[in-house]
Amino acid sequence: MAKYDTPMLDELEKGPWPSFVTEIKKAAKTNKMSDDELGQLEKSFQTKRGYWKHGGIVGVLGYGSGVIGRYSSLPEEFPGVAHFHTYRINQPSGFFYTSAALKEICDIWDKYGSGLTNMHGSTGDLVLLGTTTEALEPLFAEYSSRGWDLGGSGSAMRTPSCCVGMARCEWANIDAMGICNHMTQHFQDELHRPAFPYKFKIKVSGCACDCVAAIARADLSIIGTWKGNIRIDQAEVKKYADGGMDIQSEIIDMCPTDCMSYDGGEIKINDVQCSRCMHCIAKMTKALRQGEEKGATVLVGSKAPIVVGSLISWVLVPFIKCDDEDFEKLTELTENIIEWWDDNAKPRERLGELIEVKGMRPLLEAVGVDPQPQQVREPRKDPFFFWADSDFEK
């Protein structure tokens, strides 16, 4: 094909980093939609503006979400992208695939869509980038029959996502992938049929490194942690020292709670003071391992800045067990949180925003969690506070 001259985009095929333009061109060789995508994108680069209209509501039968409607504002000039919807496939937890599975996905996509993907979208979906309204039902039949369901969109539960966790990480305190998959399956109805005040995101990280950025961009952030003493292998400590690590400055001095000491031979940790920040363990993985009682901290409310500024999630439950048999407790907690939010939020009000309006107390009471110093960085500053009738009974 190559219907278009793309002098500007061609500039972005130069240079060492893999080029998205090259990818679009690859698809455009055989795919008219991708070719028009290329043309319209070149025009955007020339004029410094996008040419997409607000998405209309499109989808597959019985579902309210999973597809982002997208139409070109220049359908005559670029007919191939007149419709250019994205189709969000719910990724397998941890983003694991086999080549066979991926190739199958590609084959179907080449048949009905642009041949372009996002591996993956920021929420976590395997995003198929650009198709027509008519193709949606066939795509759904092809994919769902092979076990690939749609992800979330709109005012619904969004596709949960997680770090690689126990599959390939020595620091996983919880089965992040197992929890993520469990949640995804548990909330299928909520994922596919928008009935919430706004979007609701869940992300699960195995430890405080938080490799899926759960604390920053999920209404519900589940982060693995532990109780008990950090296990120290002093022989390995010695190897790090011998290997040239400056244990004093790199580890001891950087411990935020000042609870470590090193005498040139052994590391000592005053574990009651440890905040389980993961620094020492991450930098000395062979020598230090977390304590043995594993669980998670549950935090709530993070989101992007619209409307009143971005939020980072706040601690709701400092420690909760998360072994396989505890998964139901987690989903129950999640349901209670969602119920409180659903009952109280205005349209387009995220969980974090609602908490800012109502305060933490009603949520804590709704989910039956006691107030604890772990939930705050520091107590309130001003002498203005509420008393409930129940407080007077004490």
Added chain:
Amino acid sequence: MAKYDTPMLDELEKGPWPSFVTEIKKAAKTNKMSDDELGQLEKSFQTKRGYWKHGGIVGVLGYGSGVIGRYSSLPEEFPGVAHFHTYRINQPSGFFYTSAALKEICDIWDKYGSGLTNMHGSTGDLVLLGTTTEALEPLFAEYSSRGWDLGGSGSAMRTPSCCVGMARCEWANIDAMGICNHMTQHFQDELHRPAFPYKFKIKVSGCACDCVAAIARADLSIIGTWKGNIRIDQAEVKKYADGGMDIQSEIIDMCPTDCMSYDGGEIKINDVQCSRCMHCIAKMTKALRQGEEKGATVLVGSKAPIVVGSLISWVLVPFIKCDDEDFEKLTELTENIIEWWDDNAKPRERLGELIEVKGMRPLLEAVGVDPQPQQVREPRKDPFFFWADSDFEK
């Protein structure tokens, strides 16, 4: 007199700390007002509530401020405090007196008032506690003729106040008492005739120790500081060490900018990194002295929590010279700040609250100060910000 049994208050004459009850009783021996004050106070202690009405507007001719009207809600029971207004005498800067001056004040007060004082009120005034409406004019004649004017109250400039500064402190970077006195004299009209949206307080401290708490409770907080290197007397350093000071842990490790070092003999300071926090100087006053170019940081906006929470003052001008010949510059700056506030504030809106509503920019522009990193702890977090037409010209 001793008209009243005061079993509760009597409890507060026990114990080693000087007793205010004893003071009231001293006055009550000869003063009917104080005696009824004692009686009413005992009743408050018995019933756990005050018996004062909202103050009415009382004052002296030509003034709108300086007197706090106060009436008992039980005038029949306690006729001596039916009127019990406070008369605020503007203290001399630095709270210096001679015994002669104080005795004169006492003589007049015994004649017209309760014989009770607050030495001093929280704002800084010499507070005479309790007199009648009829006594106000005579009091004013007696005091003003002897050079004792009234302090502020109501929606006016309030009595400026300062630390002891150059009078008795080696760390005074600015003449706190000189500035305070100059401001007080300059703003006489504003002090005595309430014409502001609300109160406006000025406090001046000679250094970052801030012994008058300027940063916490003044709409305008002036705090002395310096430029140039901290002067070190290494011989005195040695004496501190010899005297048993652990210089490493008490000084070096506590320096917030990590800009000091000590090799067991000499202290070295990387002055460009010093934030002039005063810690090292305060703890080693014989060995360390501030740099030689003196001036002040001007901060604005602190106040108590009503309405939207307490504020600590914010840096407006990082460094301004404050030698005698600069006093006019300071009053001019103050006038400009007040003018902006007066023009923009709603009734009962303090400067800090107005800044929170309008942002710092309009104030900075009104007083002609450039934006500087010193004005913020950190830049804004969210990508929402304004552009003025003038910004586009650049």
Added chain:
Amino acid sequence: MSLPERQTDVGPPHFEKFLPPVIKNNYGKWKYHEVLSPGTMVHVAESGDELYTVRVASPRILATETIREVCDLAEKYCDGHLRFTTRNNIELLISDKAKLDPCVAELKEKGYMIGGIGPRISNVIHTQGWVHCHSACTDASGIVKAMMDELHEYFTTKELPNKVRLAVACCVNMCGAVHVSDIAVVAVHRKVPTIDDENVGKMCEIPTTVGSCPTSAIRPNPKTKSVSINEEKCMYCGNCFTVCPPIDIHRPEDDGVAIVVGGKIGSLRTSPKFSKLAIPFFYNEPPRWPKVVDAIKNIIDVYAANAKKHERVGEWIERVGWEDFFKLTGIEFTFQHIDDFTFMRDTLRTSAAFKY
């Protein structure tokens, strides 16, 4: 008896009139000071001149009789020169070293308390209370006296890691420096105010009253020509009562005080800090508020035992974390501790790292 002729706008006397010669001569030229005892210090000027200060505790409410007595002492030892401190202590300013010891001796003999200099507890900043203010929800002087009777040794002798600044405010207007104190008491209400509709109509400006409420709990009520309060939103600040007296916030049986901790004014080491809520409520228990006094004593003891030298209360707490503060002091953490006001976003914990 005729009155002298009144003068206006003369302002206060210039401080110079009251300075002792040693200060005039060395104004701005002090070199260093030394703390000689918990209540005495000497300042040495570049010139070598010396000024001795004796700091004397004051209940702040002073009868003229007491002021005269102190003035007599000042005449005897200081050529009549004295001052007050920003925390309401009295300072006798002695130029002649020989007079220092006799002065201290006579002060002690007369029952004055000397101290408050250095890493100690000095006087308590406080407010009017039932003594003079209509807004008072507790008595300030009473609590101060009860507290300092218990803590006086920290004024006269004992050292602490650093200065500990105490304050008491008798309502949330907080005329005392409660919001930036190491440890402070602030009186709080806990019940929604009652409204005397008839008088509100007569005595108050409705828009001002509505506007006075930090949480927008107050609405005009056209039916009663008064206002009504949304009970869910009111957090009993009493500001409506300040602007409109017929709205009554006082409820003696439910009122009391909160304790806040960790505030700090100076910029040394760490930035100035607001005080934060430690204990949300104690009932008023005049005359000696024993539970309040015990609670403060406890916090000071835990601080003294755990802080590093030079650490202020708030610096110590921030180093060990508030989790530890509650654990070490044994104070219960409640819903009231969790901010739901203007600093909420910034004070809720946004980290997976914390202590149990």
Added chain:
Amino acid sequence: MSLPERQTDVGPPHFEKFLPPVIKNNYGKWKYHEVLSPGTMVHVAESGDELYTVRVASPRILATETIREVCDLAEKYCDGHLRFTTRNNIELLISDKAKLDPCVAELKEKGYMIGGIGPRISNVIHTQGWVHCHSACTDASGIVKAMMDELHEYFTTKELPNKVRLAVACCVNMCGAVHVSDIAVVAVHRKVPTIDDENVGKMCEIPTTVGSCPTSAIRPNPKTKSVSINEEKCMYCGNCFTVCPPIDIHRPEDDGVAIVVGGKIGSLRTSPKFSKLAIPFFYNEPPRWPKVVDAIKNIIDVYAANAKKHERVGEWIERVGWEDFFKLTGIEFTFQHIDDFTFMRDTLRTSAAFKY
């Protein structure tokens, strides 16, 4: 051609289907890992089993052709097992150590870029841009490509004090993790939107539109049956445009991007941090946004030269202070840097101690 029978609510396939045997056998039983090179690492299980990972850069927009090519390589070296990372890199999962070097060699030969592991720059989290989103105020993929062409050595070889997480978002909806990134680009408008009154009346819910504005700049306009915007209050967030398309915020000649720095997600050492504004504006300069790229390069250079080992960008800045950040980078401080939004109270400086 008949379609297979559709199924609903099956959810995604269980991940177990896709795990290589070495993972199944050692699930939850990993002991440690070692970084072998900037793009390869080995995880060792308690059992002694080993799993080798090769991390390959991806432009995220992948054509099916490329996916198939990678799948072929996975078949050759990994029994078909591969995964993607949370930052959109591709990871080949090798169970047989002998296949590691040949795999790396073939990848390199085919032009793939290997790296991103350890204290480096990994892939850039980004969003749709002009490629697919109606809201885009810049192009995300374009900026990412231009940036990474300049910075690729920090992916493939060079080390930094710690990981540096980059992100790009094409509007303030910030679908990329811009608000918590070490260094990020976010597109911003600078002019008040225009209103197509006629269509607003037809297409939009007025209360929703009014409610969408963070600064209450929008009022219903009964005359036009549309809305009007208070120019003084609007800070061009575009949220009104999101809920009501006839309000147009796009202004190609005035739009551009801001750079934010110092965010952080993990709780290691210091709490997660929001990114803060470093440079309020650059014009869009497609195709390579040279000024943006230079500015980011500069920040990284200054960070590399000044931070301590293991310090993230935000940790370094907080240690030295923002005064130093602006001084060292030479970035101009403007009115835009001073918060006048929700964090204002907490970000203005409340201390007399700071650096010049």
